[in-house]
Amino acid sequence: MAPVVPRSGDAIFANVERVNAELFTLTYGAIVRQLLTDLEEVDEVNKQLDQMGYNIGIRLIDEFLAKSNVSRCVDFKETAEVIAKVGLKMFLGVTATVTNWDVEGTTCSLILEDNPLVDFVELPDTCQGLYYCNILSGVVRGALEMVSMKTEVTWLCDMLRGDDTFELQLKLLKQVPEEYPYKDDE
Amino acid sequence: MGREVSESCVESLLTEIVSSYCNGFYADKPELAARRIEAIGFQVGHQLSERYTMDRPRFTDHLEAIKFICKDFWSEVFKKQIDNLKTNHRGTFVLQDNRFRWLSRMSVDPSIETLGSIQDPSAMAENKAAQAIGMHLYFPCGIIRGALSNLGIPCAVSADISNLPACSFVIRIKA
Numbered sequence: 184m185a186p187v188v189p190r191s192g193d194a195i196f197a198n199v200e201r202v203n204a205e206l207f208t209l210t211y212g213a214i215v216r217q218l219l220t221d222l223e224e225v226d227e228v229n230k231q232l233d234q235m236g237y238n239i240g241i242r243l244i245d246e247f248l249a250k251s252n253v254s255r256c257v258d259f260k261e262t263a264e265v266i267a268k269v270g271l272k273m274f275l276g277v278t279a280t281v282t283n284w285d286v287e288g289t290t291c292s293l294i295l296e297d298n299p300l301v302d303f304v305e306l307p308d309t310c311q312g313l314y315y316c317n318i319l320s321g322v323v324r325g326a327l328e329m330v331s332m333k334t335e336v337t338w339l340c341d342m343l344r345g346d347d348t349f350e351l352q353l354k355l356l357k358q359v360p361e362e363y364p365y366k367d368d369e
Numbered sequence: 370m371g372r373e374v375s376e377s378c379v380e381s382l383l384t385e386i387v388s389s390y391c392n393g394f395y396a397d398k399p400e401l402a403a404r405r406i407e408a409i410g411f412q413v414g415h416q417l418s419e420r421y422t423m424d425r426p427r428f429t430d431h432l433e434a435i436k437f438i439c440k441d442f443w444s445e446v447f448k449k450q451i452d453n454l455k456t457n458h459r460g461t462f463v464l465q466d467n468r469f470r471w472l473s474r475m476s477v478d479p480s481i482e483t484l485g486s487i488q489d490p491s492a493m494a495e496n497k498a499a500q501a502i503g504m505h506l507y508f509p510c511g512i513i514r515g516a517l518s519n520l521g522i523p524c525a526v527s528a529d530i531s532n533l534p535a536c537s538f539v540i541r542i543k544a
Binding site: 196199200201202203204205206207209210211212213214216217221231234235238239242243246273274275276299302 | 371373375378379381384385386388389405409410412420446
């Protein structure tokens, strides 16, 4: 049997079913807009977007693992690189740069220069506290939790708020030990 | 070819719209949840049809606009055209997609195939599976209504899945 080789983000993206990004971008925009109407408070919308992202992340990790052939990452540095170069690429078609590591190697930032979530988007003055892309931080947090990493994921820079780039900070809080052997009969 | 994302991204959003509105905010009020999901679709359809008709002359009649939905619009959104178009020539159009993408990966309880039109939230409250599918269909119904509304055609849109995996969208143009 041929050895299982991890696949590049480009290779996976080229092979998955894809749809036109406008549909995705406008659907996300319509969701945010509807949530702002229904929940009224911007903070509540931020929370809801994060929760929706988390729910998506805990499901998408399966597709990611199945399609990428990525094996266990040796450390959090590798994990961050895999998210930036493979995970983001295979779903959103973009990559990020990993930077701003702390000395312990547990906190870093993903810099996104291109972000399909925000095409056509401008925030009105009434939405200043909104973290428009909070769904994405939720996705990353949810996906990592499914591979035993408790993380805190926050937006440090946001172009919709006037920054030059999108900077998503990943902070590893705890590596949850896997319980082994699993008890099959429970 | 413009920018693309993985289909999973759109499907994930759709799943989350339905579950947030049906299980979260409006767990006991399927009618309200349905209206919100439809409204999100409406917004999307409205904006998409604005973009896809930018360089076209105005449609001269309803049939032309409906054909645009069946061909160009459907191809952009679902990468295929509508398979069958019927009309009674009195303002009702039935658009059938023989394999509707957003239902193709959903498991369906066979007992609801006899249910016919499921766009009645109170009727489907009994059957959770029917309700789940019905809720997912409010989104594309909203998209179609939004797209036509942007073309100046007010209408009502419902879905019929009595023929799975085909899905028919029934458009009733308001006189």
